[in-house]
Amino acid sequence: MAMPKQKFTLRFITFLLVNLWCKQMVIMAMEIIPIGVVLDLNSTVGEIAESCISMAVSDFYAVNDDFKTRLALFTRDSSSDVVAATSSVLDLMKNEQVHAIIGPLTSSQAKFVIELGGKAEVPIVSFSATSPTLSATRSKYFVRTAQDDSSQVKAIASIVQAYGWREIVPIYEDTEYGNGLVPFLLEAFQEIDTRVPYGSRIPLFFNDTQIMRELDKLKVMQKSIFLVHMTAFLGSRLFLLAKDAGMMSEGYAWIVTDGLSAILDRVGYEIMDSMQGVLGVKPHIPASKKLESFKSRWRKNFTTSKPQIKINELNLFGLWAYDTVWAIAVAVEKAGIVHSGYVKPNTSESTVDIAGLGKSEMGPRLLRSILSTRF
Structure with a gap:
């Protein structure tokens, strides 16, 4: 009676090893796409947005595990300072070679950052910069995933x-x-x-x-x-x-x-x-079971990870941040983005000058894909 059990155990172990090996091969075959995130992590909106962005990545690939691309997020804390936000964007472009940037939070910061995005051809995707004066007419690489004021x-x-x-x-x-x-x-x-x-x-x-x-x-x-x-x-x-x-x-x-x-x-x-x-006045969010389920999960995750912060309710900007990640993840897969960097100009490299960064190779393709994404 022992032999069948041993055969079953060996087959089961073999199946697990093969399954794990296949998953590892799938992971190795995935294209990792660097995406920058610029937030004021000392603000209520920034704290909530960071948590929603993290949940969005996990949720998205839990239901899209067959995708050939994966977002890798690189977060920078800009505080509420325009200079800090601009420096963060330059750092992400130069050192992480990001394909897009989520943020920054404020319209004042975005005013300067979208200029950098246009010159480097990197989409700047903001869920919270709501001033009507910020528009694609200033830079076609600025994408707003929120309603403007x-x-x-x-x-x-x-x-x-x-x-x-x-x-x-x-x-x-x-x-x-x-x-x-x-x-x-x-x-x-x-x-x-x-x-x-x-x-x-x-x-x-x-x-x-x-x-x-x-x-x-x-x-x-x-x-x-x-x-x-x-x-x-x-x-x-x-x-x-x-x-x-x-x-x-x-x-x-x-x-x-x-x-x-x-x-x-x-x-x-x-x-x-x-x-x-x-x-x-504020935008109306239609009630749904899906929304209530997400709010419940968010509340549990947020209070567990940051018990010192007394926030129990999710705001609209958090929801827009969550949807922004989903939109970019869909767009990256649809565009067939592959790992690439920036095309360097024929000038001496500079650590601060945007001209020294060059232009993103995949930026134009990703921008078109983001603008055509619906879900």
Whole structure:
């Protein structure tokens, strides 16, 4: 009776060895495609995006294990600095020979980075740089996988019209992100005969005293209807100060764009308390079992890997980051990308000059594939 068991065991071991050998051969035959990721890892959006990007790679190849290509991600922390983001992109192009770059987070950073992408013919794929002034007309190698800020203008104008407000004052941060939406707002308000008598532009470096001075100016001007277009960093300070100035009381009305409303659940109780009664717009995400399942898995993974960060809810930018990875993975496979580098120019090599990097051999093909990808 022992012999059949031994034969079965030997056959089973042989089968495992053959199976493992075949899988190893498949892995060896895969084309590894380097992709850069540039994020501000000290920000809420950056932390969430990093986790979603990591999950996206695992999820994608779990259901597409027959693909002949595999993305290899190289992540750089740019903080919120434009220079740091630009340096990170140069590093990824020079030292990792990346075929595409996911990021950077902010529109101000993207303004400079997309110029580098155009010169090196490397697609810059951003899920969070939402300023309408950033477009493919500046560089065809810039691809946005998010809605730009102008998409919310009609919704904002509808709110203003519904309340019958004949006058409104935009309060916006003095950045690429803040300034980019203003022309679209002015046009939308003009169409509904709502005046914009004044625009309050707040630089990022303003301290609380300077912001309060601007709020006092608005009070003296007897303005009471405001539209705030800011990121959470500046917007949260603005509303705390507006409450101190008595401008969050009856007689005042406030609307915020999705730069604030999309992440309001993470700004803290004190800030949320100061914003009671504020109206906000943000993109709608249709509910589905697939989405709820992903949120549950993300929450478990995120709280396990980063227990020190008190974030329990996934935001829209995380979902866009996840989809961005899937889009690039599909595009890479469809394009038949093979490992290649950059074609060097006939000039002396430089560690900082973009001219010394040359042009990506596969960049044009990958760009076409990304732009034609649907899923």
